[in-house]
Amino acid sequence: MPxxxxxxxNTIDYLxxxxxxxxxxxxxGTMLAIGWIVWKFDESRExxxxxxxxxxxxxxxxxxxxxxxxxxxxxxxxxxxxxxMNRPTIEVGGQTIPKPPLVLxxxxxxxxxxxxxxxxxxxxxxxxxxxxxxxxxxxxxxxVLQLESYDVIHSFSVVELRLKQDIVxxxxxxxxxxxxxxxxxxxxxxxxxxxxxxxMTARMRIVSQSEFDNWLSRVTREYSPNFGSDxxxx
Amino acid sequence: MLFTMHATIMIFFVIIPILAGGFGNxxxxxxxxxxxxxxxxxxxxxxxxxxxxxxxxxxxxxxPGHGPGAGWTSYPPLSVLxxxxxxxxxxxxxxxxxxxxxxxxxxxxxxxxxxxxxxxxAPGMHMFRMPMTVWGMFITAIMQAFALPVLxxxxxxxxxxxxxxxxxxxxxxxxxxxxxxxxxxxxxxLWQHLFWFYSHPAxxxxxxxxxxxxxxxxxxxxxxxxxxxxxxxxxxxxxxxLGFIVWGHHMFISGMNQIxxxxxxxSTMLIALPSGIKVFNWIGTMYGGRLHLTTPMLFSIGxxxxxxxxxxxxxxxxxxxxxxxxxxxxxxxxHLHYVLFGSSILGVMGAIxxxxxxxxxxxxxxxLGKLHFLxxxxxxxxxxxxxxxxxxxxxPRRYADPYQLEGMLxxxxxxxxxxxxxxxxxxxxxxxxxxxxxSMFVGPKADRNPWNSNSLEWSAPSPPGHGNFDFxxxxxxxxxxxxxxxxxxxxFPQIVAExxxxxxxxxxx
Numbered sequence: 001m002p003x004x005x006x007x008x009x010n011t012i013d014y015l016x017x018x019x020x021x022x023x024x025x026x027x028x029g030t031m032l033a034i035g036w037i038v039w040k041f042d043e044s045r046e047x048x049x050x051x052x053x054x055x056x057x058x059x060x061x062x063x064x065x066x067x068x069x070x071x072x073x074x075x076x077x078x079x080x081x082x083x084x085m086n087r088p089t090i091e092v093g094g095q096t097i098p099k100p101p102l103v104l105x106x107x108x109x110x111x112x113x114x115x116x117x118x119x120x121x122x123x124x125x126x127x128x129x130x131x132x133x134x135x136x137x138x139x140x141x142x143x144v145l146q147l148e149s150y151d152v153i154h155s156f157s158v159v160e161l162r163l164k165q166d167i168v169x170x171x172x173x174x175x176x177x178x179x180x181x182x183x184x185x186x187x188x189x190x191x192x193x194x195x196x197x198x199x200m201t202a203r204m205r206i207v208s209q210s211e212f213d214n215w216l217s218r219v220t221r222e223y224s225p226n227f228g229s230d231x232x233x234x
Numbered sequence: 235m236l237f238t239m240h241a242t243i244m245i246f247f248v249i250i251p252i253l254a255g256g257f258g259n260x261x262x263x264x265x266x267x268x269x270x271x272x273x274x275x276x277x278x279x280x281x282x283x284x285x286x287x288x289x290x291x292x293x294x295x296x297x298p299g300h301g302p303g304a305g306w307t308s309y310p311p312l313s314v315l316x317x318x319x320x321x322x323x324x325x326x327x328x329x330x331x332x333x334x335x336x337x338x339x340x341x342x343x344x345x346x347x348x349x350x351x352x353x354x355x356a357p358g359m360h361m362f363r364m365p366m367t368v369w370g371m372f373i374t375a376i377m378q379a380f381a382l383p384v385l386x387x388x389x390x391x392x393x394x395x396x397x398x399x400x401x402x403x404x405x406x407x408x409x410x411x412x413x414x415x416x417x418x419x420x421x422x423x424l425w426q427h428l429f430w431f432y433s434h435p436a437x438x439x440x441x442x443x444x445x446x447x448x449x450x451x452x453x454x455x456x457x458x459x460x461x462x463x464x465x466x467x468x469x470x471x472x473x474x475x476l477g478f479i480v481w482g483h484h485m486f487i488s489g490m491n492q493i494x495x496x497x498x499x500x501s502t503m504l505i506a507l508p509s510g511i512k513v514f515n516w517i518g519t520m521y522g523g524r525l526h527l528t529t530p531m532l533f534s535i536g537x538x539x540x541x542x543x544x545x546x547x548x549x550x551x552x553x554x555x556x557x558x559x560x561x562x563x564x565x566x567x568x569h570l571h572y573v574l575f576g577s578s579i580l581g582v583m584g585a586i587x588x589x590x591x592x593x594x595x596x597x598x599x600x601x602l603g604k605l606h607f608l609x610x611x612x613x614x615x616x617x618x619x620x621x622x623x624x625x626x627x628x629x630p631r632r633y634a635d636p637y638q639l640e641g642m643l644x645x646x647x648x649x650x651x652x653x654x655x656x657x658x659x660x661x662x663x664x665x666x667x668x669x670x671x672x673s674m675f676v677g678p679k680a681d682r683n684p685w686n687s688n689s690l691e692w693s694a695p696s697p698p699g700h701g702n703f704d705f706x707x708x709x710x711x712x713x714x715x716x717x718x719x720x721x722x723x724x725x726f727p728q729i730v731a732e733x734x735x736x737x738x739x740x741x742x743x
Contacts, residue, residue, distance in 0.1 A: 001559075001626050002641065012555045016626075019553060023546035030517065030542050034535065037520045038527070041456075048457040048717040048724065049522035058462055061514045066507050072553065073503040077496060079555035084492045109318070109410060151410040152312040153422060155487070155562065159628035159641070162559045166488045168422050169311060170405020173489050186639055190562040190630055192305045194312060194319040194410075198633035 002159050005179050005206065009162035011079045019072070083162075088142035088176055101146035101174065103135065104128070107154035107167050110196035112187060118220060129223040133202040138212040139182050147173040155191035158204060166191055179206045241306035242329070243291065245436065246336050249578055251284065253443040254340065254378070257585060258347055258371045260593070264691035264698060265368050267356025267707035272349040276342050283339035290332030297325035305632060307429060310403035310422050311410070314395045318410040330393045337386040340378055347375035356690065358709030362467070363728070365689045365713040366460065369467050370446025373474045377435045377442075381478070385432030388425060395420075426488055430481035438477045440574060441541075442470055444581030445512060448534045450713070451588050452516055454687045455531035456523030457724045459714040462515045469508035469515075476505040486554045487561050495554050502552040509545050513538060524717070524724070528685075529603030533584025536611050540576030544569060547622065562632070565625025571618045583610070583666070590670075591684045595696040596677030602669040609662035616655030620648050686725045689713040693729050 004010050041048075088099040104115035104123045114135045118127030123146065137143045147156055149169040156175060157164040160183070165175040189200035207215065259277065263270055271277050295301050299321025304313035312318050313326055351372045355364070364372075391402040401417030403425045408414065453460040460466065482490065482498030516538050525531065547569040551557050560566065583606075590598045624645055629636060636642045683692040690713075694703050707729050715726040720733040 002628060012559055015553055016550070016556050016559065019550045019556065023550060027542060027546060030513065031539060033517055034520070034539060037517065037523075038525060038535065041520065041523050041525050043524060043526055045524045048524040050459060050717050050719055051461070051522065052459050052714075053462040053465070054518075057518070058465055058511070058514075062507065062511055065510045069503040069506055069549070072549070073500050076499075076553045076555050080492075080496065080499075083555055083558060084487075084495070149408070151408050152315065152318055153309055157562075157628075157630070159559070164487050164558050164561055168405075168489045169408045170418075170422065171489055186641060188630060188639055192309070192312065192632045194303065195634075198635045198638050201638060 004162060005160045005181055005183060005185070006162065006177050007180060008079070008083050008177065009160070011082070012162045015076055015079060022068075087174055088144060088178075099142055099144050099176075101144040102137065103143075104146045104148065105135070105156060105167075106130075106148050106150060107156070107189070107193075107200075108150040109152065109194050110189070110200040112200070112202040114202075116216060116219070129220050131219060131223070135187060135202060135204045136212060136215050137179065137204070137206055138209045139179050139206050141209070142176060142178050144174055144176045147175060152193050153191050154189050154193050154200070157188045157190035158185060159188075160185045164190055182206050182208060238303070238305050238329075239291070239295070239301050242333070244574070245306065245440065246333065247288065247291070249440045249574065249582075250340060250436070252582055253440065253578070254343060254347070254371065254374060255281075255284075257367075257443065257447070257582075257589075258343070258375075261367055261589070261691065262347060262350055262371055263354070264592070264694060264702055265365050265689055266351060266354065266359050267690045267703065267709065268350060268354035269701040269703065271346050272354055273346045276346050280339045280342035280346070283335050283342070287332045287335035287339065290328045290335065294325045294328040294332065297321070297328060298323050299325045302326040302329040307433070308392070308425075309429075310392065310395065310420075310425050311405075311408060311415070314392060314403055315408075315410045315413070315415055316396070317413040327393070327396055330389055330396065334386055334389050334393070337382050337389065341382045341386070344375040344378035344382070347371055348379065351375075356707045356709055359690075359728075362464065363709055363712045365446070366449035366463075366466060366470075367443065367446040369470060370443040370449075373470050374439050374442045377439055377474050377477065381432040381435040381439075384428055388428035388432075391428075392425065423485075423488060423490055426485055427481070427490075430484045431478075434481040434484065435474075435477045437573070438473055440578050441581075442473065444537065444578045444585070445470065447585040447588070448537045448581050449516070449519075450687075450689065451530045451534040451584055452519050452538075453714050453716065454588075454685055455526045455528060455534070456520050457526070457716045458519060458523035459716055460515070461518035461521075462511075463712065463714060465511060466515055469511045472508040473505060476501055476508070480505055483552055483554075483557075486557045499552060499554050503549070506545060506549050506552070509541075513542055513545070528587075529598070529600055529607060530584040530588035532604060532607045533580050533587065536607065537577050537580045537584065540572055540580060540614075544572030544577055547572065559628070560625050562630060563625040564621040564629045564631055567631050568618050568621030568625060571621070576614055576618065580610070580614075583607075586670070588685070589691075590673065591680030592691055592694075592696050592698070594674050594677075595680055596673055596675075597680050597684060598673040598677060599669050602665055606662060606665045606669065609665070610659060613655045613659035613662060617652050617659055620652050624648060683727075686723070688715060688725050688727045690728055693727060 004013055089096045090099045106113040113130050113132055115128045115130040117123045147167045149167040153168055155166045161177045163177050165173050183206050185204050187202040187204050301321050302325045303319030303321030394400045395402050399416040401420040403422050404415045404418050404420045406418035449460055480502045483502045486495050551560055587598055587603050680696050682696055690707055709728045710731050713728055717724045718726045
């Protein structure tokens with residue numbers, strides 16, 4: 001697996017490895033049993049046993065897997081909630097509200113637009129700035145993305161963050177993460193969206209807070225409607 | 235879009251017709267002691283509905299875009315917007331039509347199976363004296379009868395979205411290639427729910443009959459009663475029942491309600507339980523037996539081992555947090571091929587070797603069969619196992635050129651290895667083809683019961699003539715009385731009344 005860039009991702013890796021360890025044990029056990037049976041009970045034996053069932057044995061091999069499966073089911077629920085249900089919150093005036101999205105991600109055939117709030121600090125307003133195919137986010141912060149699609153279903157996928165969310169046109173999705181390290185990675189589309197599906201990639205940069213602020217004020221200036229006009233010297 | 239057609243053709247036009255259509259129509263009457271299926275005309279009708287379906291699928295290749303462009307899952311809006319992909323014109327419409335035809339054909343077949351099994355059993359053939367093959371087909375038919383209407387209705391809705399410009403699956407205010415749909419107000423997720431409500435049960439439709447056939451072969455070649463016959467029946471029933479409430483695990487990250495995902499996760503975990511019980515029972519059947527390692531037996535053991543791998547990877551991805559990472563990667567592709575190719579197809583191959591003498595009155599060559607098994611088994615693992623590793627690296631599925639992602643370039647050699655294995659696997663099937671066609675003409679003659687098996691079909695002539703049986707079969711016991719202490723031989727056919735009658739049977743046969 002590629003290295004994980006978030007704590008939620010680490011938990012997923014931990015579950016992934018744990019389930020594979022368990023599977024490997026079961027696989028080796030059953031394969032050894034089959035191999036041994038094929039080797040031991042061959043045609044040279046005089047007579048096969050005439051058994052139809054063994055209730056105690058059957059109960060054992062029904063109840064133990066059942067307990068294991070139910071345990072797995074409950075054990076992973078927290079991780080699911082962390083990734084998909086418990087959106088980060090902030091305190092505003094003594095009230096806890098869901099954290100507003102930092103970036104509005106709009107997917108289209110075949111590329112990504114990233115809309116940042118302009119001077120009013122709110123996305124989906126007149127002064128939003130948007131850039132294509134490069135997403136820059138600060139490290140060590142809860143980042144919330146709002147995901148929308150112009151045309152067909154796309155899926156926002158970043159392997160390093162263990163993040164994947166389908167984007168259904170007509171619906172608004174949210175995704176969030178908290179990156180623990182700085183780095184550069186690729187965003188891919190993970191839901192078949194047409195002939196150019198495989199090219200629908202974008203860069204993602206996780207940078208320090210100060211670098212992010214500088215970058216954001218630079219693009220805000222460069223992309224603002226007043227850029228290059230008489231009063232708005234860059 | 236070749237992968238769309240590969241998936242559609244293999245699932246709807248190969249596995250389901252062979253298992254349900256071919257083996258079902260042939261084996262059900264023979265195994266329950268009936269002279270034919272209940273509704274021959276309905277059967278004919280079902281058969282003739284398949285040809286327009288084939289025609290539509292093949293025509294679809296010759297339309298602009300060379301086949302539909304929306305994948306076998308055909309998610310709207312990609313599958314509905316006429317301008318969204320190169321194949322989204324007539325190719326996609328023909329695909330939808332073909333699917334409707336094949337759905338109607340399967341529907342008629344499933345009614346016929348249910349009626350035949352319920353109404354036409356020979357005297358003495360209680361439900362709990364039926365071989366597992368018949369049980370598998372019976373439960374499959376019930377699943378088809380309940381799930382298929384949903385898919386057919388959804389396909390009609392999609393067709394009407396495409397040609398009548400309705401808006402079942404199209405939301406407001408979207409546009410692809412600067413063309414917006416004529417209508418809106420629909421919900422794309424609705425299609426996914428309807429589609430998977432059929433297509434998850436379809437997974438079990440594709441494997442339950444194979445499970446039944448493998449149970450019969452394992453018992454016959456272990457010369458031992460099937461271990462836990464009733465639990466086996468109950469577990470396929472449980473798989474079928476749970477199979478209807480797990481469809482959401484295909485949609486963990488689709489944007490549906492995240493709390494709902496948790497309930498789908500629990501039902502998905504639970505479905506592993508009856509599957510596990512079946513595996514343990516198969517192993518229990520072999521334990522203490524007297525194993526004849528014939529070709530069908532090897533394929534059956536192969537089926538069990540591959541099913542274990544496919545089942546375990548199923549548990550891994552049933553965990554939604556893990557699924558976030560492996561969803562739409564090659565891990566899924568690996569899992570589905572282990573279950574569908576590794577299990578279903580190996581089961582079908584074994585069944586062909588097993589029932590070939592009954593069908594054509596001649597034996598297939600056992601050495602060629604073993605070679606075929608060995609090569610298929612090795613190459614299938616060489617092809618599909620590395621897909622797990624690719625998936626763990628995040629290698630995405632349905633990419634024309636995955637190396638657009640820089641991180642994937644290092645995986646190129648592994649993909650090349652898989653390609654060589656896949657070519658080897660394809661070549662190995664030529665052995666099977668030669669064996670199959672050759673044995674039809676020059677194979678050694680088979681008598682009525684070449685495998686010394688118990689179930690009813692082996693008391694009919696090989697091949698059975700019109701009306702199947704040349705006597706009225708009466709059933710005295712279950713099909714798995716191998717190595718019974720009262721008999722001198724190691725089998726005790728269902729038609730034989732007393733252990734002392736065994737000698738007469740040998741003479742008659």
